[in-house]
Amino acid sequence: MLPNERDLPDEPPPFLGAWPRVYAAVVLYLALVIAACYCFTRFFA
Amino acid sequence: MRLLDWVVLVGSLTSIIAYGLYRGRGSNTVDRYLLGGKSMPWYAMALSIMATQASAITFISTTGQSYVDGMRFVQFYFGLPLAMVVLCATAVPIFHRAKVYTAYEYLEHRFDAKTRALASLIFLMQRGLSVGLTFYAPAIVLSVIFGWPDRLTTLIIGVTVVVYTVTGGIRTVTWTDVQQMLIILFGLLVALITIVHMLPRQVSLLDAMSLAGSAGKLNAVNFHFDWNDRYNLWSGLIGGMFLALSYFGCDQSQVQRYLTGKSIAQSKLSLLFTAVAKIPMQFFILFIGAMVFVFYIFEPPPLIFQRIEYDRLRSGEVRTQYEPIAARYRDAFTRRKQAALDIVAARHGGDPRGQSDALSRYRQALKDVDGARSQGASLVAATGGERGFKDTNYIFLSFVTRYLPAGIVGLVIAVILAATMSSSSGEINSLATVSIVDIYKRHFRKGASDHHYLTASRVATAFWGAYAVAFAGFGKNLGSLIEAVNIVGSLFYGSLLGVFTLAFFFKRVTGTGAFCGMLAGEAAIFAAFSFTGISFLWYNVIGCVVVIVTATAVSFFSPAASATPGTAS
Numbered sequence: 001m002l003p004n005e006r007d008l009p010d011e012p013p014p015f016l017g018a019w020p021r022v023y024a025a026v027v028l029y030l031a032l033v034i035a036a037c038y039c040f041t042r043f044f045a
Numbered sequence: 046m047r048l049l050d051w052v053v054l055v056g057s058l059t060s061i062i063a064y065g066l067y068r069g070r071g072s073n074t075v076d077r078y079l080l081g082g083k084s085m086p087w088y089a090m091a092l093s094i095m096a097t098q099a100s101a102i103t104f105i106s107t108t109g110q111s112y113v114d115g116m117r118f119v120q121f122y123f124g125l126p127l128a129m130v131v132l133c134a135t136a137v138p139i140f141h142r143a144k145v146y147t148a149y150e151y152l153e154h155r156f157d158a159k160t161r162a163l164a165s166l167i168f169l170m171q172r173g174l175s176v177g178l179t180f181y182a183p184a185i186v187l188s189v190i191f192g193w194p195d196r197l198t199t200l201i202i203g204v205t206v207v208v209y210t211v212t213g214g215i216r217t218v219t220w221t222d223v224q225q226m227l228i229i230l231f232g233l234l235v236a237l238i239t240i241v242h243m244l245p246r247q248v249s250l251l252d253a254m255s256l257a258g259s260a261g262k263l264n265a266v267n268f269h270f271d272w273n274d275r276y277n278l279w280s281g282l283i284g285g286m287f288l289a290l291s292y293f294g295c296d297q298s299q300v301q302r303y304l305t306g307k308s309i310a311q312s313k314l315s316l317l318f319t320a321v322a323k324i325p326m327q328f329f330i331l332f333i334g335a336m337v338f339v340f341y342i343f344e345p346p347p348l349i350f351q352r353i354e355y356d357r358l359r360s361g362e363v364r365t366q367y368e369p370i371a372a373r374y375r376d377a378f379t380r381r382k383q384a385a386l387d388i389v390a391a392r393h394g395g396d397p398r399g400q401s402d403a404l405s406r407y408r409q410a411l412k413d414v415d416g417a418r419s420q421g422a423s424l425v426a427a428t429g430g431e432r433g434f435k436d437t438n439y440i441f442l443s444f445v446t447r448y449l450p451a452g453i454v455g456l457v458i459a460v461i462l463a464a465t466m467s468s469s470s471g472e473i474n475s476l477a478t479v480s481i482v483d484i485y486k487r488h489f490r491k492g493a494s495d496h497h498y499l500t501a502s503r504v505a506t507a508f509w510g511a512y513a514v515a516f517a518g519f520g521k522n523l524g525s526l527i528e529a530v531n532i533v534g535s536l537f538y539g540s541l542l543g544v545f546t547l548a549f550f551f552k553r554v555t556g557t558g559a560f561c562g563m564l565a566g567e568a569a570i571f572a573a574f575s576f577t578g579i580s581f582l583w584y585n586v587i588g589c590v591v592v593i594v595t596a597t598a599v600s601f602f603s604p605a606a607s608a609t610p611g612t613a614s
Contacts, residue, residue, distance in 0.1 A: 010138055010309050010310070011308055011309065011310040012310070013310065013313070013314070014310075014314075019133070019134070019313070022317065023130040023133065023134065026126050026129065026130050026317055026320050026321065027126070027127065027130060029126065029321060030123070030126040030127065030320075030324075033123075033324050033325075034123060034266065034278070037119065037265040037266045037328070038265075038266045038268075040263060040265050040266075041258075041263060041264055041265045041266045041267075043258070044254050044255060044257065044258025044259075044263040045258055045259075045261075045263070045264070
């Protein structure tokens with residue numbers, strides 16, 4: 001750990017309560033986007 | 046361009062720059078000039094990050110890419126949200142807490158001065174090459190539209206960007222980026238609505254999508270794995286994630302954006318917003334290209350979209366070779382149009398057999414159209430044009446200037462110029478920052494006054510602007526510009542990603558190990574580029590892995606060179 005590395009606190013996110021939950025939501029979102037793109041490709045192919 | 050186009054173009058660009066200069070006033074210390082006094086809200090950083098990444102190349106070349114190759118390029122961005130999550134959990138808090146001006150400054154904290162210097166030089170080389178390409182794209186626009194020489198166009202845009210970047214520093218860059226991004230989104234929406242509105246009355250949006258899909262233009266996802274296939278789900282997820290990790294985690298042009306944040310949380314939010322917004326935005330741009338393709342099913346497109354070469358083929362000695370190709374092209378176009386209208390009529394009339402029959406005629410005609418276009422491109426190359434000629438970068442602009450109504454043309458041109466300015470200003474600003482903080486201040490002039498470094502930063506900004514303008518013509522022979530930019534980036538990013546991965550996660554690796562690892566990583570990437578057909582998206586993975594393995598091995602066998610943190614300036 002470098003000097004000053006703990007000087008700045010990591011504030012909680014404005015929604016979902018904790019950063020890991022926000023990260024999980026982004027990953028879930030990605031999965032849904034890929035699924036939507038797949039359906040889009042299949043439907044119009 | 047008509048008067049209304051000029052009013053829209055000049056009005057929007059002038060107001061953007063004036064607003065940026067207004068918001069950038071008071072940038073009279075190095076901290077405010079380079080990091081905006083760490084006062085930026087998350088939405089400004091997010092839009093600035095997106096605007097810096099979305100250059101004119103994004104709009105000119107991506108739409109053309111979609112016209113030619115379909116929407117599969119969108120997969121390139123699938124790894125981006127994953128990369129953003131990783132960066133939010135690692136790089137963002139580390140950089141903020143280390144209180145650095147540049148990402149490479151952190152490498153001296155963690156390793157030593159030579160590792161920081163090498164990483165800085167790799168960044169300067171990579172970004173220095175790319176910034177020329179960023180300027181070249183709009184030069185194409187204006188050379189096609191007005192016949193202006195590329196050099197003059199580049200010079201005018203370059204001087205404008207340099208003046209406001211030198212004057213206002215990163216605050217002006219960020220706030221102009223915000224306005225530019227809003228103009229970009231608005232302009233794209235208007236362009237798409239206009240294109241769909243211009244389709245034949247009997248062709249609905251759903252019909253248009255069906256025609257594009259039948260031609261393989263809506264191929265957004267491909268699950269088939271192939272090392273040599275540039276865009277599939279796996280290269281996008283894995284290779285794209287590594288590229289995004291490199292770009293957003295190790296490229297100062299992006300890192301500097303989120304280092305301006307008020308807090309760690311604000312910086313994280315800016316990256317996560319980009320993670321959520323980027324894929325839909327790219328999908329939208331590619332979709333516009335696909336709709337331009339559909340538009341040209343019903344309106345005859347030129348055989349070659351690059352007007353100068355097209356005119357050359359139609360006149361002079363080449364004409365005798367051009368005419369038979371053009372005749373085949375016209376015939377194929379007519380058959381394709383008729384088959385498309387038959388498909389639409391069969392769809393509306395509920396006639397599956399008629400639809401199937403029309404579809405097979407449509408696909409045959411598509412092949413013939415593509416074949417004639419390939420022959421046309423070959424003819425250009427064989428009769429004195431550039432080798433491997435492609436007109437991908439001219440498709441969208443050719444369409445815009447020929448078919449869009451007054452006002453919309455000006456708006457689209459404003460979008461393209463705004464994108465150029467937002468990207469290049471961010472790049473120039475970051476190049477200047479690294480030059481001053483990591484090279485000049487660290488190795489040549491320690492301990493000078495704040496005013497001295499502020500002046501030096503402004504001089505460096507002007508220098509990099511001049512450099513970018515001077516090397517803008519580099520992109521002329523690189524085919525699709527959007528690919529060229531990403532290929533150039535991939536040649537260098539793997540090593541940078543590798544060294545930052547070492548810095549964050551490998552506590553036992555030494556400075557010498559990291560330094561040797563970066564050299565080995567670069568060697569491996571250039572070997573892959575020169576001697577294999579591996580897709581460029583994998584270069585980042587290869588480079589990163591080679592850096593980690595080499596650095597770990599060197600550190601293991603030379604433990605005496607311990608990882609003593611240096612003293613960063």
